[in-house]
Amino acid sequence: MYGNDFGGDQHTRHEPDRPHDDRAFTALLAGEGRVEPRDDMPEGYRKTLVRQIAQHAHSEIIGMQPEGNWISRAPSLRRKAILMAKVQDEAGHGLYLYAAAETLGVDRADLVDQLHSGRQKYSSIFNYPTLTWADVGAIGWLVDGAAITNQVPLCRCSYGPYARAMVRVCKEESFHQRQGFEILYTLSHGTPSQKAMAQDAVNRYWWPSLMMFGPPDDDSPNSAQSMAWGIKRFSNDELRQRFVDMTVPQAQALGLTLPDPDLRWNDERGGYDYGEIDFTELFEVIRGNGPCNTERMAHKRAAHQAGAWARDAAEAYAEKHARRTESVA
Numbered sequence: 001m002y003g004n005d006f007g008g009d010q011h012t013r014h015e016p017d018r019p020h021d022d023r024a025f026t027a028l029l030a031g032e033g034r035v036e037p038r039d040d041m042p043e044g045y046r047k048t049l050v051r052q053i054a055q056h057a058h059s060e061i062i063g064m065q066p067e068g069n070w071i072s073r074a075p076s077l078r079r080k081a082i083l084m085a086k087v088q089d090e091a092g093h094g095l096y097l098y099a100a101a102e103t104l105g106v107d108r109a110d111l112v113d114q115l116h117s118g119r120q121k122y123s124s125i126f127n128y129p130t131l132t133w134a135d136v137g138a139i140g141w142l143v144d145g146a147a148i149t150n151q152v153p154l155c156r157c158s159y160g161p162y163a164r165a166m167v168r169v170c171k172e173e174s175f176h177q178r179q180g181f182e183i184l185y186t187l188s189h190g191t192p193s194q195k196a197m198a199q200d201a202v203n204r205y206w207w208p209s210l211m212m213f214g215p216p217d218d219d220s221p222n223s224a225q226s227m228a229w230g231i232k233r234f235s236n237d238e239l240r241q242r243f244v245d246m247t248v249p250q251a252q253a254l255g256l257t258l259p260d261p262d263l264r265w266n267d268e269r270g271g272y273d274y275g276e277i278d279f280t281e282l283f284e285v286i287r288g289n290g291p292c293n294t295e296r297m298a299h300k301r302a303a304h305q306a307g308a309w310a311r312d313a314a315e316a317y318a319e320k321h322a323r324r325t326e327s328v329a
């Protein structure tokens with residue numbers, strides 16, 4: 001899961017070893033060709049991808065926290081097993097994405113450092129708390145649903161390793177969305193208080209999930225370049241509309257209401273109109289003032305520190321293995 005609601009900076013270690021040939025690159029993109037790691041590419045293209053893939057990876061990893069919070073309290077063994085598999089999938093998504101970023105000449109340890117020091121961001125959606133079990137359903141249905149809407153077009157992204165990683169990620173996200181829907185369906189067809197709990201979760205997660213698509217198109221200065229580079233295939237507002245149109249009938253099937261009095265079908269446009277999004281809230285959360293920003297980062301840094309022994313052991317093993325291979329040779 002991930003959103004594209006922020007910018008961030010990154011540094012790079014990669015120096016192009018030959019002058020960039022812009023005409024060849026443009027022709028490759030025009031022919032819908034894939035750019036591969038060793039291909040010539042503009043420095044801006046490479047930096048944009050590093051930033052986007054890193055933020056995506058960080059979001060997958062931080063996204064494990066709000067749901068991980070409910071593993072020990074899942075209402076049944078079946079629910080617990082499903083939620084564990086889901087959270088584990090998110091870790092896997094983070095790993096594919098860090099690996100995809102590394103093909104662009106950056107180091108995963110550097111990217112993680114930049115997250116820890118606040119120089120790179122993750123999707124703001126994960127700075128909201130999970131107050132009840134129904135929030136696990138709302139996250140699966142809405143947050144993973146928004147992630148799928150964002151990520152399906154990325155399967156056709158011009159950068160090969162990123163596009164290929166997205167194919168598997170999207171298949172797993174579909175399972176995540178489905179499990180969220182099923183949790184909410186069960187609750188909304190349960191007792192009145194279970195249904196109220198499901199409705200409350202949807203009320204809290206609806207607007208933040210619309211914000212996952214980023215600022216409105218008029219306010220999204222880097223989008224045009226990303227579209228020209230074939231990284232982005234649709235604008236923020238187009239993707240948001242697609243998500244709304246997909247989700248409204250699903251809410252009806254759930255028997256739940258989306259908390260927007262202005263939501264109605266527009267026959268002329270062939271899509272749903274929706275109310276105005278309060279982006280001041282989004283920008284506050286991005287600035288670090290969301291309900292759980294501090295908690296998420298503190299937990300992440302502590303987990304990284306606690307895992308130092310595993311990284312040291314892996315490194316020592318790799319060194320030992322390399323020495324043995326050398327002496328045999």
Ligand SMILES: [Fe+2]
Binds near residue numbers: 001089173
């Ligand atoms: Fe994911």
Ligand SMILES: [Fe+2]
Binds near residue numbers: 090144172173176
């Ligand atoms: Fe997911």
